[in-house]
Amino acid sequence: MQALVIVGHGSHLNPGSSAPTFSHADTIRETGVFDEVREAFWKEEPSFREVLRTLESDEVYVVPLFISEGYFTERVIPRELRLEGWDASAWDSPDGVSATHATLRASDVEKAVHYCGPVGTHDAMSDVIVRRAETVTGDPEVGEGFGLAVVGHGTERNANSAKAIEYHAERLREAGRFDEVRALFMDEEPEVDDVTEHFESTNIVVVPLFIADGFHTREDIPEDMGLTDDYREGYEVPTEVDGHRIWYSGAVGTEALMADVVLERAAEAGADVGESIERIRAGDAGVAGD
Amino acid sequence: MNAPQLDALVASAPEGVEFDDLSVSGEGPYTVSIAGDSHEVDEPGLREVAGENPWFVSNWYYWTRVVGAGGARYDFLRWVERADERDVSERYEALSTGVSRTWGQLLITAELGEDGKRRYALRHVENAEESGLEPYDDPLDARELVKHDDRGRYRPLSTAPTLPTGWEFPDLSGEDLVRAVDFVYPATVANWHRERQGELDVTHFRETAERQSGIYEIVSQLSVEELEAAAEACCVDSQCLKRRMWDEDEETELDVDRGSGEFPCREPCSLFITAARKFVTLGREETRAYEFELTPTEKEQVEGIVDAVAEGRVEEVREADLNEGANRYRARYLRARRMTEEGLSGTPTYPEDQER
Numbered sequence: 001m002q003a004l005v006i007v008g009h010g011s012h013l014n015p016g017s018s019a020p021t022f023s024h025a026d027t028i029r030e031t032g033v034f035d036e037v038r039e040a041f042w043k044e045e046p047s048f049r050e051v052l053r054t055l056e057s058d059e060v061y062v063v064p065l066f067i068s069e070g071y072f073t074e075r076v077i078p079r080e081l082r083l084e085g086w087d088a089s090a091w092d093s094p095d096g097v098s099a100t101h102a103t104l105r106a107s108d109v110e111k112a113v114h115y116c117g118p119v120g121t122h123d124a125m126s127d128v129i130v131r132r133a134e135t136v137t138g139d140p141e142v143g144e145g146f147g148l149a150v151v152g153h154g155t156e157r158n159a160n161s162a163k164a165i166e167y168h169a170e171r172l173r174e175a176g177r178f179d180e181v182r183a184l185f186m187d188e189e190p191e192v193d194d195v196t197e198h199f200e201s202t203n204i205v206v207v208p209l210f211i212a213d214g215f216h217t218r219e220d221i222p223e224d225m226g227l228t229d230d231y232r233e234g235y236e237v238p239t240e241v242d243g244h245r246i247w248y249s250g251a252v253g254t255e256a257l258m259a260d261v262v263l264e265r266a267a268e269a270g271a272d273v274g275e276s277i278e279r280i281r282a283g284d285a286g287v288a289g290d
Numbered sequence: 291m292n293a294p295q296l297d298a299l300v301a302s303a304p305e306g307v308e309f310d311d312l313s314v315s316g317e318g319p320y321t322v323s324i325a326g327d328s329h330e331v332d333e334p335g336l337r338e339v340a341g342e343n344p345w346f347v348s349n350w351y352y353w354t355r356v357v358g359a360g361g362a363r364y365d366f367l368r369w370v371e372r373a374d375e376r377d378v379s380e381r382y383e384a385l386s387t388g389v390s391r392t393w394g395q396l397l398i399t400a401e402l403g404e405d406g407k408r409r410y411a412l413r414h415v416e417n418a419e420e421s422g423l424e425p426y427d428d429p430l431d432a433r434e435l436v437k438h439d440d441r442g443r444y445r446p447l448s449t450a451p452t453l454p455t456g457w458e459f460p461d462l463s464g465e466d467l468v469r470a471v472d473f474v475y476p477a478t479v480a481n482w483h484r485e486r487q488g489e490l491d492v493t494h495f496r497e498t499a500e501r502q503s504g505i506y507e508i509v510s511q512l513s514v515e516e517l518e519a520a521a522e523a524c525c526v527d528s529q530c531l532k533r534r535m536w537d538e539d540e541e542t543e544l545d546v547d548r549g550s551g552e553f554p555c556r557e558p559c560s561l562f563i564t565a566a567r568k569f570v571t572l573g574r575e576e577t578r579a580y581e582f583e584l585t586p587t588e589k590e591q592v593e594g595i596v597d598a599v600a601e602g603r604v605e606e607v608r609e610a611d612l613n614e615g616a617n618r619y620r621a622r623y624l625r626a627r628r629m630t631e632e633g634l635s636g637t638p639t640y641p642e643d644q645e646r
């Protein structure tokens with residue numbers, strides 16, 4: 001038997017924070033490729049500490065629904081799951097965006113735990129960003145005549161958080177689909193506040209690389225970009241700012257295609273996922289998003 | 291009992307069947323014993339004896355083939371129908387009208403289903419006698435159902451005694467029942483099972499605190515007195531239905547009621563750690579002497595307000611009940627009379643800031 005555990009941050013204050021984890025777990029459940037699919041959280045239940053003991057499977061694939069490598073993925077999650085002998089070097093990611101997986105044992109259960117890198121740094125995440133741009137513009141061909149801004153939090157405790165944003169911006173720039181691609185941040189230069197100054201294109205799609213919609217994606221970023229003076233009053237998509245049209249997408253983590261990235265991570269760690277990745281790509285494996 | 295169950299029994303005889311007062315062995319002739327009554331029979335004879343005791347066959351089949359013997363789920367479902375307290379006949383009799391157990395604020399009812407299998411119903415204990423509840427059949431729905439309490443407030447602690455009412459899962463299989471329970475009260479079945487096996491791994495407060503990093507590192511500074519107060523604030527029955535099994539450390543028991551919950555708490559939870567962090571920062575402040583002018587009744591009113599907030603009774607205080615200190619008009623009146631920009635009774639919180 002094989003189990004998939006999607007681990008997310010969760011919140012004691014915001015009930016919506018776990019919604020993307022639930023919805024991606026449901027999408028994967030519907031494919032039926034795992035005997036068990038479970039969600040676990042840092043701030044909600046089941047906690048990281050207890051989740052493994054609720055499973056019957058002896059092969060467990062753990063995929064962090066986090067954007068970057070760093071404090072949570074390298075320290076908190078392995079520690080709370082009691083992964084014996086964990087060392088961040090097991091992921092072999094000197095640049096902070098190349099984590100793959102490592103197989104360990106948890107000290108409280110007799111199971112092999114395949115601990116995967118976060119969804120945020122997987123190459124397939126670039127596709128989710130593009131899908132997000134398609135969804136928000138309603139145009140499956142979106143690209144020409146458009147600039148794309150990938151937005152991250154920026155420095156705080158985690159230097160790697162910016163690396164994930166820059167990594168995808170670079171990949172998307174190389175793919176050449178959008179006229180311009182920029183990495184922007186809330187708390188460091190270049191700042192999302194001045195989004196229009198960074199683009200020549202009239203149309204700009206702004207995709208925040210965040211897992212859940214919350215305070216930052218619903219309140220700060222729309223206000224910082226000048227989409228609205230008060231987030232409670234809402235904003236149009238697109239909104240006209242300084243002669244540009246801003247197509248703001250909200251958190252990328254709520255995009256249904258994210259389930260695909262979770263499966264990619266598990267498959268690379270050895271999980272048998274059958275045809276499910278193709279099915280999710282084709283959009284016929286249930287509904288997700290919130 | 292149905293034909294496939296009987297066939298399965300005959301097929302299992304050679305390797306020996308031994309379950310809940312039913313035993314069968316041999317390859318024909320067979321030795322069959324039901325509730326202590328033993329026979330030597332050939333195959334038609336085995337089928338006949340079994341046919342006369344259908345409960346024993348369906349019971350064996352349900353537990354060994356449908357549920358699968360052993361493990362947390364098996365143990366939990368056996369507990370639900372009091373399998374270790376009642377023999378098969380008594381149990382089937384009870385199951386024909388329904389056997390109920392409570393699990394936190396959940397009421398679980400087991401009934402006989404088709405061919406001696408079981409069907410389970412799940413609802414809030416307070417809805418025990420009610421009909422017309424909102425019905426659900428997918429255990430996954432439980433996640434959303436229990437997210438908010440009846441007053442619409444988000445429930446960050448699953449085992450807080452604020453489970454919303456008004457819903458039911460009227461017909462679940464054993465597997466789905468356990469899944470639904472696990473969505474309502476995550477990991478409680480697993481930890482309860484470990485406890486029954488004598489294998490509950492408890493992590494006490496000091497060890498949990500030592501493990502913390504980042505902003506939670508400071509929780510290890512909580513003194514034992516503060517820890518006692520914290521457990522009293524967060525972990526007693528009125529706040530959390532788990533039975534606290536952790537203490538300060540292995541040697542030092544906390545002098546706070548553990549609670550009477552069915553399922554254990556094996557380690558301070560994330561909400562407790564978050565609260566503990568706040569309590570550490572509160573504890574860093576030195577006390578000061580303040581001089582207030584309050585009437586005796588006003589002093590009692592302040593105490594009444596603290597009590598009402600701590601007990602979660604604020605909403606219950608009636609609008610026009612002016613005898614309650616925590617009545618809103620009384621509180622507003624107190625504020626109008628006694629609180630100024632400087633604070634309570636005009637006494638500044640930081641007198642030194644006022645002088646500058």
Ligand code: SF4
Binds near residue numbers: 524560562
């Ligand atoms: S630590 Fe306290 S509040 Fe948290 S689950 Fe245990 S008993 Fe309940």
